[in-house]
Amino acid sequence: YTIAQWYPRMYVYDDVYGWNALPYTGPGEFYLEYGDFDINITAPANHIVVSSGELVNPQEVYTAQQQQRWAAAAKSDQAVMIRNADEVTNKASRPAGKSTLTWHFKLKNARDASWASSAAFMIDAAKMNLPSGRKAMSISAYPVESAGNDAWGRSTEYTKKSIEFNSAKWYEFTYPNATTVAGIVGGMEYPGIVFCGARSKGRGLWGVNDHEFGHNWFPMIVGSNERLFGWMDEGFNTFINTLSTAAFNNGEYKPANAPDMQRIGNFYTAPTVEPILSAVDNLKERNNGTLLYSKPSAGLVLLREQILGPERFDLAFKTYINRWAFKHPQPDDFFRTIENVSGESLNWFWRGWFQNNWRLDQAVRDVKYVDNDPAKGALITVDNLEKMPMPMILEIKTESGKTSRMTLPVEVWMRNTTWTFRYPSTEKIQSVTSDPDKHLPDFNPDNNVWQNK
Numbered sequence: 001y002t003i004a005q006w007y008p009r010m011y012v013y014d015d016v017y018g019w020n021a022l023p024y025t026g027p028g029e030f031y032l033e034y035g036d037f038d039i040n041i042t043a044p045a046n047h048i049v050v051s052s053g054e055l056v057n058p059q060e061v062y063t064a065q066q067q068q069r070w071a072a073a074a075k076s077d078q079a080v081m082i083r084n085a086d087e088v089t090n091k092a093s094r095p096a097g098k099s100t101l102t103w104h105f106k107l108k109n110a111r112d113a114s115w116a117s118s119a120a121f122m123i124d125a126a127k128m129n130l131p132s133g134r135k136a137m138s139i140s141a142y143p144v145e146s147a148g149n150d151a152w153g154r155s156t157e158y159t160k161k162s163i164e165f166n167s168a169k170w171y172e173f174t175y176p177n178a179t180t181v182a183g184i185v186g187g188m189e190y191p192g193i194v195f196c197g198a199r200s201k202g203r204g205l206w207g208v209n210d211h212e213f214g215h216n217w218f219p220m221i222v223g224s225n226e227r228l229f230g231w232m233d234e235g236f237n238t239f240i241n242t243l244s245t246a247a248f249n250n251g252e253y254k255p256a257n258a259p260d261m262q263r264i265g266n267f268y269t270a271p272t273v274e275p276i277l278s279a280v281d282n283l284k285e286r287n288n289g290t291l292l293y294s295k296p297s298a299g300l301v302l303l304r305e306q307i308l309g310p311e312r313f314d315l316a317f318k319t320y321i322n323r324w325a326f327k328h329p330q331p332d333d334f335f336r337t338i339e340n341v342s343g344e345s346l347n348w349f350w351r352g353w354f355q356n357n358w359r360l361d362q363a364v365r366d367v368k369y370v371d372n373d374p375a376k377g378a379l380i381t382v383d384n385l386e387k388m389p390m391p392m393i394l395e396i397k398t399e400s401g402k403t404s405r406m407t408l409p410v411e412v413w414m415r416n417t418t419w420t421f422r423y424p425s426t427e428k429i430q431s432v433t434s435d436p437d438k439h440l441p442d443f444n445p446d447n448n449v450w451q452n453k
Contacts, residue, residue: 053107142182235296265441
């Protein structure tokens with residue numbers, strides 16, 4: 001049993017909309033207020049219950065041997081079995097003498113709580129190393145059918161490493177435990193507990209554990225309004241997943257190749273796709289994955305890798321999380337924070353990528369020479385043919401085979417759709433290529449290359 005959305009909730013009252021009374025109709029998820037939880041769950045004695053929060057009565061619900069194993073797990077970087085496969089059908093693995101047991105959990109400063117219960121759970125756990133030194137544990141609950149080192153046998157490791165990475169990079173994980181439960185749900189997140197597919201394995205299990213626990217930063221810590229702005233949690237979480245995946249186990253699941261943003265950009269900015277800032281009720285259902293997850297994430301990758309650089313972006317993004325932890329930011333709060341900390345106006349980017357669905361089409365139009373003499377330098381003319389501006393990355397190859405790169409700042413497009421600049425060559429230009437590594441969402445690559453004929 002995986003139990004969620006199981007008790008009445010108050011509306012959020014914020015300083016923008018007042019009472020947020022929009023009903024939940026499916027496309028958008030939840031907008032919730034923070035509070036403390038005191039949870040008592042009475043279940044059959046042969047069940048094991050896991051929940052958001054910290055179990056405060058382990059001596060009443062686990063055997064003496066299992067309590068010793070919990071103590072060992074709290075000191076171990078490797079997963080320790082609390083209840084193994086052989087013990088699942090062994091009555092001695094549960095406290096004797098009662099038909100039911102009451103499990104008592106406490107959780108502070110959280111926006112929700114969920115739990116799971118089963119007689120079939122295997123349990124393993126390991127400590128998590130958080131920056132402050134605070135004690136916390138990664139716990140996995142799964143059936144025998146999901147066990148194995150290529151499957152849920154690595155779940156605790158996956159969750160531990162994901163949370164340790166994000167805690168060190170952005171903001172420390174705030175809950176006492178991180179419990180990953182195998183069930184029929186493909187992937188769903190709650191404070192300190194997530195439900196993931198029992199059949200997931202390898203890269204897929206890493207991906208769903210990493211994603212669902214990434215939600216403990218968005219929207220569990222940064223309490224954005226999922227009902228209206230799903231991209232502020234799903235998109236931001238998808239973005240941080242790209243970094244945690246690249247870092248995990250020396251890149252074990254890192255993609256072999258960088259994405260082709262020209263091809264992807266053609267899809268993201270197709271005329272049939274709504275703007276990211278559309279209310280979720282107004283999106284075509286087939287576009288939800290693009291507009292809530294992948295396109296916002298790709299936008300943050302563009303900001304980090306091509307516009308601000310990792311150092312400035314990471315500081316700004318971390319500041320956003322710290323400023324808005326346990327508060328309710330709006331989209332403009334995110335936009336303003338990134339600009340404020342990075343020290344750069346990004347109105348053109350928010351307007352094109354988030355507020356509108358503008359397209360990018362950069363082109364290399366022509367190459368001429370100063371006084372018609374290649375030895376005096378080249379005059380290269382480039383175009384921005386659509387509404388979306390971007391910095392322009394150029395690779396210039398001369399007749400002798402020498403290759404160099406340069407980047408034109410986005411400001412060249414502030415008042416122009418065409419720009420001519422002088423390149424200090426001393427020989428003929430063989431070719432000029434725009435976006436040679438396909439890092440930008442230029443939907444029309446046919447005009448990206450000028451060749452000397």
